[in-house]
Amino acid sequence: MSRPILATAVAILLSAVAVPALPAQQQSRPLDPANLDTTCSACQDFFTYANGGWVKRTEIPGDQAAWSSFHELQDANFRALKAVLEDAARTAASTRDADQRKLGTFYANCMDSAAVERAGLAPLADELGRIAAVRSGKDAQRVLARLALHQVPAGFAFYSTPDARRSERTIAEISQSGLGLPDRDYYLKTDSSSVALREQYRIHVARMLQLSGDDSAAAARAADRVLALETVLAQASMSQEAQRDPEAVYHLTSLPDLGRQTPHLDWPLWFRELGVPAPAEINVSQPGFLAAVDSLLGTLPAEDWRHYLRWQLLNAAAPTLPSAFVNQNFQFNGTALQGIREQRPRWKRCLQLTDNLMGELLGQAYVRRHFSPEAKARALEMVRNIQAELRHRLGTLTWMGEETRARAYRKLDAMVNRIGYPDRWRSYAGLEVKREPLAASARRASAFEGRWDLGKIGKPTDRGQWNMSAPTVNASYNTSRNAITFPAGILQPPFFDPGADDAVNYGGMGGVIGHEITHGFDDAGRKFDDRGNLSGWWDSTDNRAFAERAEVMVRQAGGYVAVDTLTVNGKLTLGENIADLGGVLIAYGAYRRSLAGKPEPTPIDGLTGDQRFFLGWAQIWRGRFRPEFARMLVTVDPHAPNAFRANGPLANMPEFARAFGCKAGDPMVRDERVRVQIW
Numbered sequence: 001m002s003r004p005i006l007a008t009a010v011a012i013l014l015s016a017v018a019v020p021a022l023p024a025q026q027q028s029r030p031l032d033p034a035n036l037d038t039t040c041s042a043c044q045d046f047f048t049y050a051n052g053g054w055v056k057r058t059e060i061p062g063d064q065a066a067w068s069s070f071h072e073l074q075d076a077n078f079r080a081l082k083a084v085l086e087d088a089a090r091t092a093a094s095t096r097d098a099d100q101r102k103l104g105t106f107y108a109n110c111m112d113s114a115a116v117e118r119a120g121l122a123p124l125a126d127e128l129g130r131i132a133a134v135r136s137g138k139d140a141q142r143v144l145a146r147l148a149l150h151q152v153p154a155g156f157a158f159y160s161t162p163d164a165r166r167s168e169r170t171i172a173e174i175s176q177s178g179l180g181l182p183d184r185d186y187y188l189k190t191d192s193s194s195v196a197l198r199e200q201y202r203i204h205v206a207r208m209l210q211l212s213g214d215d216s217a218a219a220a221r222a223a224d225r226v227l228a229l230e231t232v233l234a235q236a237s238m239s240q241e242a243q244r245d246p247e248a249v250y251h252l253t254s255l256p257d258l259g260r261q262t263p264h265l266d267w268p269l270w271f272r273e274l275g276v277p278a279p280a281e282i283n284v285s286q287p288g289f290l291a292a293v294d295s296l297l298g299t300l301p302a303e304d305w306r307h308y309l310r311w312q313l314l315n316a317a318a319p320t321l322p323s324a325f326v327n328q329n330f331q332f333n334g335t336a337l338q339g340i341r342e343q344r345p346r347w348k349r350c351l352q353l354t355d356n357l358m359g360e361l362l363g364q365a366y367v368r369r370h371f372s373p374e375a376k377a378r379a380l381e382m383v384r385n386i387q388a389e390l391r392h393r394l395g396t397l398t399w400m401g402e403e404t405r406a407r408a409y410r411k412l413d414a415m416v417n418r419i420g421y422p423d424r425w426r427s428y429a430g431l432e433v434k435r436e437p438l439a440a441s442a443r444r445a446s447a448f449e450g451r452w453d454l455g456k457i458g459k460p461t462d463r464g465q466w467n468m469s470a471p472t473v474n475a476s477y478n479t480s481r482n483a484i485t486f487p488a489g490i491l492q493p494p495f496f497d498p499g500a501d502d503a504v505n506y507g508g509m510g511g512v513i514g515h516e517i518t519h520g521f522d523d524a525g526r527k528f529d530d531r532g533n534l535s536g537w538w539d540s541t542d543n544r545a546f547a548e549r550a551e552v553m554v555r556q557a558g559g560y561v562a563v564d565t566l567t568v569n570g571k572l573t574l575g576e577n578i579a580d581l582g583g584v585l586i587a588y589g590a591y592r593r594s595l596a597g598k599p600e601p602t603p604i605d606g607l608t609g610d611q612r613f614f615l616g617w618a619q620i621w622r623g624r625f626r627p628e629f630a631r632m633l634v635t636v637d638p639h640a641p642n643a644f645r646a647n648g649p650l651a652n653m654p655e656f657a658r659a660f661g662c663k664a665g666d667p668m669v670r671d672e673r674v675r676v677q678i679w
């Protein structure tokens with residue numbers, strides 16, 4: 001399990017714009033006064049005070065669902081990566097560097113839209129043929145396995161992961177999946193906008209099936225069946241918030257037991273199709289969900305499986321297919337779901353696809369050009385200072401008993417810091433990339449990914465392996481590896497600015513570092529010990545004290561309106577909100593400690609060091625979101641909306657109130673009785 005600072009799904013959706021923007025490196029001032037709105041009091045709404053100027057003058061680009069500091073940085077990264085890929089594509093035919101050739105050839109295949117149009121659905125013909133031949137639940141299962149190998153999680157997802165209770169070994173895991181909409185709630189909610197969106201989805205599925213050869217009446221009937229099947233899967237799915245409990249999704253099951261629980265699933269057949277040896281045990285994250293799939297395999301007419309499997313294949317492959325598919329896919333997933341108006345230019349989509357399918361190849365080329373050992377050293381120093389501060393704070397907590405505290409120290413000391421890029425890059429030696437239509441090339445790459453992932457089952461866990469590519473603008477904490485990850489892509493302004501005063505860097509990157517470290521101790525992360533094993537290392541009194549304090553946070557977030565009348569789900573966002581509060585607190589402490597023995601920093605632009613620290617935090621959350629996208633995030637994203645991420649933690653900090661002269665009763669000052677105090 002990995003906890004990024006932004007939802008991974010969102011990070012994938014994040015992409016760049018066509019409008020010219022200054023590369024981040026050229027932004028002249030670490031805190032631009034023009035970004036502020038000083039007509040709003042810092043004590044009323046700090047997000048608006050800090051970012052109101054930026055919000056007023058910033059338009060969300062037409063090809064984006066949102067625009068934020070993360071997007072600005074990703075835009076700059078995309079420009080850098082474009083140059084990397086264009087060079088690779090230009091020299092692909094002549095270079096002796098096999099990695100460069102693969103990267104360049106894949107990107108060239110993607111950019112060759114004429115070849116994509118000419119090929120049509122030919123690259124999927126074999127798979128479509130297998131689907132058309134499905135006559136039984138067993139046939140359907142055979143196709144499900146092939147889709148799983150290509151990382152299309154139809155029916156359920158099957159992959160490798162460290163065993164939550166014995167993280168030194170990697171096991172197979174099965175999770176609920178198989179929906180075409182972002183979450184089970186989209187199928188189950190009965191309010192008028194949910195009903196309308198489902199209707200749009202039904203039409204979308206029908207159009208995709210029509211594009212693949214059905215007449216319109218057949219496509220409409222098939223779409224009805226797809227929606228019916230997916231609704232059954234949605235009904236059997238666990239809610240997002242229920243899945244946050246790591247114990248609720250841990251059911252290590254022996255293969256014979258699994259066979260008994262799922263009589264319609266032929267597991268020997270499954271593993272034969274995947275080409276991996278059958279493991280002795282599998283973690284079934286949601287046994288109730290798998291039972292529902294099993295029962296469908298026993299009862300659903302083969303025709304329904306054919307519709308569903310064809311839809312799942314087309315849906316997953318859509319970005320690699322001719323423009324009719326790409327446009328239809330965009331109309332629903334871009335416009336209807338997220339409010340995006342225009343398609344991103346082809347090179348950005350190709351860049352994203354290359355990053356998704358061969359991230360460590362692209363990452364190597366990126367860091368060679370764009371990441372310096374100095375940046376790594378400075379970031380690492382900041383990480384160590386912030387870890388030292390958390391160690392100090394753990395020592396002062398009055399609610400934590402000595403035994404739990406000793407174990408918390410041990411966990412903090414064992415935490416692995418991963419900065420910039422992996423120590424050891426993955427090998428792509430077995431990946432064949434040649435000039436061919438994109439969909440064929442993408443299938444080869446996804447099967448390579450699938451085999452690589454499944455090949456880890458039964459092996460010792462590789463603790464050095466990353467879950468984000470180096471150019472990614474994001475950061476994460478990995479519970480099983482007890483590791484924090486800061487890719488090169490995020491170690492730039494406005495998060496980390498070598499030219500900025502410490503206050504701004506501690507508020508920005510320091511807060512993010514503190515956030516990731518705190519995930520090791522949030523409502524879910526705290527259940528894993530120093531080795532990354534799910535275990536009850538907390539004393540029961542401490543457990544209770546933590547839960548009581550966390551409950552105050554659930555209520556704070558739950559009182560915040562995200563969009564329209566939708567409020568933040570305090571339980572779903574609990575871990576992230578704890579991490580945000582812990583992150584700022586620790587970063588602030590580390591900042592103050594860095595000043596020990598030095599004079600208070602001279603104000604810059606009339607702002608004191610402490611004020612600049614808090615502005616450094618708030619400015620990384622500057623952003624605007626389309627309402628459609630904001631609504632989607634409330635349902636699927638464990639992160640609260642940006643304005644809450646800026647304001648929520650600070651309203652719990654007397655240090656913030658002091659820095660800006662805020663008084664009791666101000667909206668940015670929470671009364672002591674409802675103030676969240678955990679770390």
Ligand SMILES: [Zn+2]
Nearest residue numbers: 003004005579
């Ligand atoms: Zn996080």
